Amino acid sequence: DGGITQSPKYLFRKEGQNVTLSCEQNLNHDAMYWYRQDPGQGLRLIYYSQIVNDFQKGDIAEGYSVSREKKESFPLTVTSAQKNPTAFYLCASSLGHATDTQYFGPGTRLTVL
Amino acid sequence: GQQVMQIPQYQHVQEGEDFTTYCNSSTTLSNIQWYKQRPGGHPVFLIQLVKSGEVKKQKRLTFQFGEAKKNSSLHITATQTTDVGTYFCAGTRSSNTGKLIFGQGTTLQVKP
Numbered sequence: 001d002g003g004i005t006q007s008p009k010y011l012f013r014k015e016g017q018n019v020t021l022s023c024e025q026n027l028n029h030d031a032m033y034w035y036r037q038d039p040g041q042g043l044r045l046i047y048y049s050q051i052v053n054d055f056q057k058g059d060i061a062e063g064y065s066v067s068r069e070k071k072e073s074f075p076l077t078v079t080s081a082q083k084n085p086t087a088f089y090l091c092a093s094s095l096g097h098a099t100d101t102q103y104f105g106p107g108t109r110l111t112v113l
Numbered sequence: 114g115q116q117v118m119q120i121p122q123y124q125h126v127q128e129g130e131d132f133t134t135y136c137n138s139s140t141t142l143s144n145i146q147w148y149k150q151r152p153g154g155h156p157v158f159l160i161q162l163v164k165s166g167e168v169k170k171q172k173r174l175t176f177q178f179g180e181a182k183k184n185s186s187l188h189i190t191a192t193q194t195t196d197v198g199t200y201f202c203a204g205t206r207s208s209n210t211g212k213l214i215f216g217q218g219t220t221l222q223v224k225p
Contacts, residue, residue: 035215040122042201042217043156058212090155099144099163099205102213104155 003027006091006105013085013112021076021108023091029103031096032074036060037088037107046089049074050096078110085112117204119216127224132192134219136185136202143205145178145185146213151198159187159200192223 004025013019023032031050035043045058049068063082068074074093078085090107094100118137126132136145144163148156160169162178162185169176175188185202199220203213 040217042119043203043215045212045214048212092156099161101146101158101161102156102203104157107155 004091004093004103004105006089006108008108009106011108011110013110015112016080018077018079019085019110021078021089021091021110023074023076023105025072025074025093025103025105027093027103028071029093029095030071031094031100032068033092033094033102034058034064034066034074034076035090035092037090043090046076085110117202117214117216119202119219121219122217123220123222125222125224126192128194129191132189132196132221134187134200134202134221136187136204136216138183138204138214140206141182143182145182145202145204147176147185147187148201148203149198150201150218154198156201189221192221194223194225197221197223 007022033048034046037043044060046064047055047058047066049055052071055066055068063079065077088107088109091105092102094102116139120135146161147159149159150156160176165182166180167178173190177186199218201215201218203215
């Protein structure tokens with residue numbers, strides 16, 4: 001059963017702690033993306049990767065880090081430097097070209113206490 | 114930077130009424146995609162438009178891409194409660210590869 005998974009669905013962390021969000025896909029897609037969703041602001045791109053071992057900053061990369069060591073995995077670390085980390089985080093993947101559909105995971109809702 | 118603006122932000126309609134959301138870009142787009150996100154869910158791809166002036170239909174949904182490839186619209190005829198959710202447009206610039214710019218979304222509420 002092909003798809004894109006994110007875990008966990010809900011995550012709580014104390015302020016000042018780093019936290020890593022998981023994203024895995026078995027669609028054999030080259031490109032993967034991380035978005036942040038806040039109410040009324042749509043989807044904002046954090047980082048994206050079009051190929052293994054390479055990734056690019058999106059519009060709001062500050063306070064976040066990623067790695068792309070395997071084609072199927074694109075974990076996102078929310079560091080303590082991120083000023084307002086509480087948000088809904090969505091991972092997506094696509095074949096990699098501008099006209100390709102993006103397939104989204106179910107999302108992780110992160111709450112920093 | 115490039116922006117994709119979407120209006121309105123919210124729309125409440127009575128079941129059976131029509132609904133339209135508009136998407137405008139500051140720059141020419143190579144394509145426009147539309148996604149729907151149900152409450153508590155994740156965005157799901159609806160359709161893609163590539164050609165200038167293109168019109169596509171999916172049952173009660175009609176999608177248009179402007180002649181200048183800078184704007185797009187989604188029109189729903191005779192809304193149903195199953196249409197509830199947030200509709201996003203997303204586009205890419207002609208010179209870009211793989212990176213979608215999303216609009217802020219229009220949240221549709223349908224009163225039965």
